[in-house]
Amino acid sequence: MRSLLFFFIAGLSVTSAQTDRTDFFEAKVRPLLVSRCASCHGDKVQMGGIQLTSKDGMHVSGTVVPGDPASSRLVQALRYNGKIKMPPDGKLGDSDIAALESWIAQGAVWPDTVVASVPAPAGYWAFQPVKKPEVPKVADATWPTSDIDRFILEKLERKDLKPVNDADKYALLRRATLDVTGLLPTPEEVAAFEKDSSPKAFENVVDRLLASPAFGDHWGRHWLDVTYWADTTGVGRRIPLREAWRYRDYVIRSLNSDKPYNLFVKEQIAGPDKNPGKGKKAGDPEDLAATGFLVLGPWAWFSYDRDQLRSDVADLQVDLVGRTFLGLTLGCARCHDHKFDPIPNTDYYGMAGIFLSTQTLSSANSEGGLNTVRMPDTLASVRRYADEYEKWEKDVASVEAAEKVNQKERDELKKRLDELKAKPKSDETDAEIKTVEAQFDTVKKRSGTAGDRQVLPFTKYMKPRLPEAYAAEDMEFPEDARLAVRGDAHQLGKFTPRRFLKSAMWGPEPEISPRSSGRHELAEWIADEKNPLTARVYVNRIWHYLFGDGIVATTENFGSRGEPPTHPELLDYLATRLIEDGWSTKKVIREIMLSHVYQLSSAPNDQGNEIDPGNKLLWRANRRRLEVEAIRDTVLQVSGRLNPERGGPSLPLTAQNVHTIAPFFLEEDSVVEDQVRNRRTVYQPIMRSGQLADVDILNLFDFADPDQVVGTRIQTVVPTQMLYLLNSEFLKKQSRILAAKLLKDDKLDDDGRVSKIILAALSRPATTRDFQQARQFLSDFKAGLEKGHNDPDPLTAAWARYCHAILASSEFLYKR
């Protein structure tokens, strides 16, 4: 307070008072008005007709009386003296109020410029149309094998940086196989690539990998990272979403069939095209699950404040669509115009209106409370349903019958117990009470309960249903959203017409039909080849997954607070190539992987470390850790236990796991079912928070939080990970299985076994050093054994530990 007055008085005493008052206004007053008042009394909304962002608006009904703070209603409201208390969410600090008073006392000087509430979009790169850039000229014409390389080399040459040598064949095959499929090359694949000296050897590998269904497993999971998908809903409780797998399978299927990305985008926002037009093939009927993208999210399925819930869901959807497809943080514009990007409040509510006009939650508070649609019936599905239903009815009847008998017995025992307890105390009655109590417990256990969980309600819960999917539908009466003050659904302002982002328009704004939600129009606009963001954001992610860093490092933020692109021309080149190639994901991946830069070694050198230690210019390959799914999947692959089955439901819905008091939810200690457990991680049940014990590795190695859009997973290196690798049942068990497998082959000697493990796990031939280290370990272990280790099978025990060490090693966990 004192320093503020000092500032003000000192200001007056120097030079022109007017200039100083303007400075004071800009330094102290305007920031307050913009940050604390403008969202309700700004250019867009003027609650109570009062606008605090213009000279005229301030004088309405004595809000500001220049020179007289005491009479200014603004001051009374700020002081929380009268009935009107502003800002409503909390009183300003004393020094802030004093600043406003001083300003009014000094005549409420208002400089003749308007409050800039939206940063100027002028020329911001991400909103400019994508243009195919000229391929740059490079000095070294022999190094590049593709245009991509020329973009890279040009920047390297400018810094006098030379790319390192190529990766060796083993490292390259391992890297490529992990990047495309999330699995390791088999020993046979390593041998074949080793032998193939043709110039097309690597190209053939890439084509083989991209054609493998494992591609969809791996890249489908990449896509799931940028959605809110999970197998459960609810805040906190794990309410099972029995049909959520259909969206997961839709994503994997779409990637495997190389569905054009623009179509993939449209289906997820607006649903599959029901009338694809003459000559065009209708999509897979299962694609109805595509809008599960919008429906499956981190929202509660139930709230006493339904309006706020709807508003919160629409908010999360706007943010989802913004980050996933456009690389923009639209959620920021819920409470105020975006502070850094040209996204006004009205654009946000324009989009929110689209989602408020979309049915996401079902009106019934049924399981999950999400909107469902029936999948098209087929003869097979109806027959299956009829059979299942018949079986289910029998199940219920038999459980009920058993329960009736048990109930009767229980009642009788209870009665007997009451009689006994009413008797005078004696050792005899006490003993009998104990016997009857024991009998009661036995009956209770057998009476349709599994542990303390009820079988009857569970059996009823498992009632078969005709196939359905979680999917979005238009509301019967679409409507525009109203601006909500700070996102509060009960403080509503003006209606805002449904629309998309004004500053990313390349032509006239598309019109939205008043009779539909507008999702269709939004989808068309996002998937348009002229959209400046869509293709850029997508190819940037592909690049990120293949190099470890995006060209734009902030993969979900292309706004001005994100990182600028390291290679803007390359980004546009790739975006153009995507569109030219019919939005084919696989073709873009192929082109990138066949570039020279993808095939570089990851070993650094001094020159590079000096000039570009962060490797932003890509003078070498980045050494990247395997994604957590790949760690788990490859351990199972090497041990030979990976279950190749794909798709379908994976939730462990058993009487043991499901808590049968509404809302039915999965217990914390739920166990994944046997037929699912050894499948690839992408097919494991995914909880919203805290993964199940069978896949607890996901809790440790930076799995993408399903509640967030995570294009770039954070990478932590912490001791709990090492504790997992050293001590978890999973690693222990798979190592033992691997060892037993090796020892089965009695033609192998010790070196032969080492060769086999190293080739399977590290995708390279064993070296002298490997043999030495193995021999050393085996002899150490033997020495340990002699001092009293008592494993019934010491040979397997020794090899299990050696295998364990290899599976926990960095060389296994990283791509070379």
Next chain:
Amino acid sequence: MKRQISKSDGCPGCATGAITRRGALQLASNGFGYLAFSALAQAATSLTVQLGQPHFSAKAKNIIFLFMPGGVSHMESFDPKPKLSEMDGKPAKLENYVAGPNRKWLRCLWEFKKYGECGAPVSELFPHTAKHVDDLAIVRSMKSEFPLHARGNVFLHTGRNVSGYPSIGSWVTYGLGSENKNLPGYVLLRDASVPPGGIENFSNGFLPATHQATHIRDEGVPVDNINPADKDQRVQRAKLDALLQQDRSFLKQTSGDDAIESAIANYEMAYRMQSLVPDVLDLGKEPESIKNLYGLDSTDKAKRSYGLQCLRARRLVEAGVRFVEVTPPNLFGMNGTWDQHTELKKGHETNSFVTDQAVAALLTDLKSRGLLESTLVLWAGEFGRTPDTGNGDGRDHHPGCFTIWMAGGGVKGGVTYGETDELGNKVASNPVTIHDLHATILQLLGLDHKRLTYKFSGRDQRLTDVHGNIVQEVLA
């Protein structure tokens, strides 16, 4: 570099301070083991921002959060309502989620007495805690927004009603770093159950994984994967050496990659933790008198379990763990042990029998060791209970008003703050929201809730989002 981490002044969104990948690794390891590499230390000094430092000096360095899930009845613990006795049995017409035609007022089932110099009234339910009222700041005017357990709990822990946000424990360890580089910064002491809201209550959300809670259970293996895969230490060591040898060859071949370096360091750290964590949890050196103070001599299993976890809480704080949270054994249903829609008398009495002695013991023990001054103790649940009843036998969920208390580090003792109306239905003066509580807790720990930020999804996220006022009246 994966994400920018920053701690900055002012408006959410105005973050600065990018850090290097090495810096990120170093930060990531801060909470749970520190990498003693000079290269990393150098990287740390070049950071534009410093983490792991409070914003200003504060008395509290650690916090123990005694979480009381389910909804403790405020009228029957610290906020007496004699008027309810007059109204007992008369029709009640409250506007809340359970409103209905057959509801009646229900008198307080326990008597109150005044305690201490401050004369704060406490019910018979908490005879042990009552002796400490002169150290407590009791807040009677808490308000929450959600009458459901899962959301109420997640809101209490994260300040949000949607999933995916960090728990207050994660925020605190993120803000203050760890005092003991060999122990986790955020520890949850619990029994086999997890309160509604699940793991999410204790999740790091978008903060680095190092800030998530490490769960320590009352029985069995206390921490996941802490028991060595091989019992024989020589075998363990031989296996680890084989692994490290393999890693060192790889490191040489890769010309010294920092990620591989930290992997090696982390293996050594993990190996040491295998013995360190059990040491901290081992009560072997605690005298019987201390164990008995916490009720470890009780014949009741639940009481022993809670006493054990409270004593461990003290030991962990002593060892330098920042944020220790203790949940009581879950004895009634799945909704938090204090959730008595029926059998209020039995339920609340059982829970107070199980928890009250150990809570008081913790205060006594901390105080006698001089630790209470630097340890903030928070006792709180997600909401209170309705002053009326639907069945005459229990009370329902009541986020409209409820009571919590704080003690220790920087808290003004003997204070009662805020008031509810004469029936305990609504806050009558000085409402305190969950955001206000969060802001106050951070303040007590030396953190400015407006400056404790983490850049995520394009803006500087805060525990208190855009809310939160510090309750000055409870600060010493």
